[in-house]
Amino acid sequence: xxxxxxxxxxxxxxxxxxxxxxxxxxxxxxxxxxxxxxxxxxxxxxxxxxxxxxxxxxxxxxxxxxxxxxxxxxxxxxxxxxxxxxxxxxxxxxxxxxxxxxxxxxxxxxxxxxxxxxxxxxxxxxxxxxxxxxxxxxxxxxxxxxxxxxxxxxxxxxxxxxxxxxxxxxxxxxxxxxxxxxxxxxxxxxxxxxxxxxxxxxxxxxxxxxxxxxxxxxxxxxxxxxxxxxxxxxxxxxxxxxxxxxxxxxxxxxxxxxxxxxxxxxxxxxxxxxxxxxxxxxxxxxxxxxxxxxxxxxxxxxxxxxxxxxxxxxxxxxxxxxxxxxxxxxxxxxxxxxxxxxxxxxxxxxxxxxxxxxxxxxxxxxxxxxxxxxxxxxxxxxxxxxxxxxxxxxxxxxxxxxxxxxxxxxxxxxxxxxxxxxxxxxxxxxxxxxxxxxxxxxxx
Ligand SMILES: Cc1cc2nc3c(=O)[nH]c(=O)nc-3n(C[C@H](O)[C@H](O)[C@H](O)COP(=O)(O)OP(=O)(O)OC[C@H]3O[C@@H](n4cnc5c(N)ncnc54)[C@H](O)[C@@H]3O)c2cc1C
Numbered sequence: 001x002x003x004x005x006x007x008x009x010x011x012x013x014x015x016x017x018x019x020x021x022x023x024x025x026x027x028x029x030x031x032x033x034x035x036x037x038x039x040x041x042x043x044x045x046x047x048x049x050x051x052x053x054x055x056x057x058x059x060x061x062x063x064x065x066x067x068x069x070x071x072x073x074x075x076x077x078x079x080x081x082x083x084x085x086x087x088x089x090x091x092x093x094x095x096x097x098x099x100x101x102x103x104x105x106x107x108x109x110x111x112x113x114x115x116x117x118x119x120x121x122x123x124x125x126x127x128x129x130x131x132x133x134x135x136x137x138x139x140x141x142x143x144x145x146x147x148x149x150x151x152x153x154x155x156x157x158x159x160x161x162x163x164x165x166x167x168x169x170x171x172x173x174x175x176x177x178x179x180x181x182x183x184x185x186x187x188x189x190x191x192x193x194x195x196x197x198x199x200x201x202x203x204x205x206x207x208x209x210x211x212x213x214x215x216x217x218x219x220x221x222x223x224x225x226x227x228x229x230x231x232x233x234x235x236x237x238x239x240x241x242x243x244x245x246x247x248x249x250x251x252x253x254x255x256x257x258x259x260x261x262x263x264x265x266x267x268x269x270x271x272x273x274x275x276x277x278x279x280x281x282x283x284x285x286x287x288x289x290x291x292x293x294x295x296x297x298x299x300x301x302x303x304x305x306x307x308x309x310x311x312x313x314x315x316x317x318x319x320x321x322x323x324x325x326x327x328x329x330x331x332x333x334x335x336x337x338x339x340x341x342x343x344x345x346x347x348x349x350x351x352x353x354x355x356x357x358x359x360x361x362x363x364x365x366x367x368x369x370x371x372x373x374x375x376x377x378x379x380x381x382x383x384x385x386x387x388x389x390x391x392x393x394x395x396x397x398x399x400x401x402x403x404x405x406x407x408x409x410x411x412x413x414x415x416x417x418x419x420x421x422x423x424x425x426x427x428x429x430x431x432x433x434x435x436x437x438x439x440x441x442x443x444x
Contacts, residue, residue, distance in 0.1 A: 019402050
């Protein structure tokens with residue numbers, strides 16, 4: 001039997017890996033060229049030694065998913081690692097001073113499944129809650145129907161819906177800044193509504209939060225890929241340039257070898273594309289970055305029993321308990337205020353804020369700390385960007401794009417990256433005359 005055409009995937013982040021998985025499962029020989037010595041791109045883990053003591057493996061930043069991430073969950077299932085994602089049904093909201101509220105589904109069907117716990121939330125007043133409830137009703141009716149949602153910001157939309165300042169700060173902002181990695185006054189309302197529609201309203205399970213129980217890189221280890229005989233990896237293989245001749249990619253080069261394949265999928269971040277393929281007619285001027293800061297703290301004793309919590313009214317937005325309440329990972333999304341702050345000050349600020357939520361911190365000794373500032377964490381999901389996100393096909397017949405920034409309909413997330421990879425794989429197969437679907441629809 002003749003072998004299927006070969007595909008070179010450039011970039012071993014989730015977009016490239018999803019492309020490779022889909023094509024490999026269809027029997028197409030794929031080689032993934034990854035610049036770094038490990039896979040996962042922006043969703044990965046590595047050992048750090050600079051934190052004092054022995055080397056310890058950390059995620060570059062805590063990555064979480066919701067059950068509405070249908071394609072990411074499918075990707076984990078196909079890799080055989082879905083049992084390494086632990087799903088939580090409770091969300092813990094803590095106010096400075098330590099007062100806690102828990103949000104979880106009750107017995108009523110969607111979209112009323114939160115009604116019971118929502119009424120008990122202590123960080124919102126009755127007036128705030130009435131406003132939020134009417135806002136959520138508006139999400140249900142406007143998402144996917146209202147034409148201007150990509151032209152206005154989420155802050156505009158919340159003003160239009162007359163949300164109280166406290167509901168904006170403690171409810172809408174608290175959920176959305178982390179989910180979309182952008183401030184409300186910069187984020188397109190389309191993405192804000194999408195998060196609440198798919199995550200909170202579409203069905204009663206879709207809000208459940210998945211947290212990997214292993215370091216991120218072990219979700220895509222060599223052992224995991226063993227079942228995909230058609231997929232090969234070339235590590236430390238930074239592609240330098242793609243050679244285009246007569247409207248067609250002829251070859252590509254790494255620093256030490258040429259690459260020849262029948263099709264090429266460029267699965268690198270948007271800022272790398274014009275260097276690798278300067279001939280591509282893409283206007284990426286509307287794209288910019290939004291940063292995320294992750295802070296790891298290790299204490300000499302347990303400071304909390306909670307698995308995770310969202311922290312209100314402060315810089316730190318989320319706490320994840322990585323081990324026994326002693327190793328905490330804190331996350332600040334859209335962290336522009338921290339990018340210039342020296343690491344020592346970031347740690348000091350984190351300790352000060354945490355002690356307002358977890359009183360045991362006062363007795364605990366900080367044993368080590370590590371700060372990861374991802375300045376180019378994600379693209380900024382500003383109004384007007386959706387129409388400028390390119391599709392996975394390009395002006396060149398055997399060149400395709402994947403990446404969280406391409407046209408997926410999702411903000412920059414692992415789900416968006418996997419979607420782009422599945423769509424790129426579908427486009428590659430179409431080019432070779434085969435129709436096969438990989439993309440799963442949104443939850444409904
Ligand atoms: C700090 C942080 C926290 C986040 N938290 C979450 C979260 O909780 N939930 C969520 O869903 N998403 C989260 N995200 C977003 C998510 O990580 C990304 O959307 C997703 O991983 C992007 O995948 P990608 O494959 O499109 O790009 P990338 O992961 O950037 O992959 C691109 C790959 O291409 C490689 N590459 C670049 N140039 C070359 C070259 N010339 N040759 C070969 N290889 C090259 C890179 O090394 C990289 O491995 C977070 C991101 C960050 C940074």
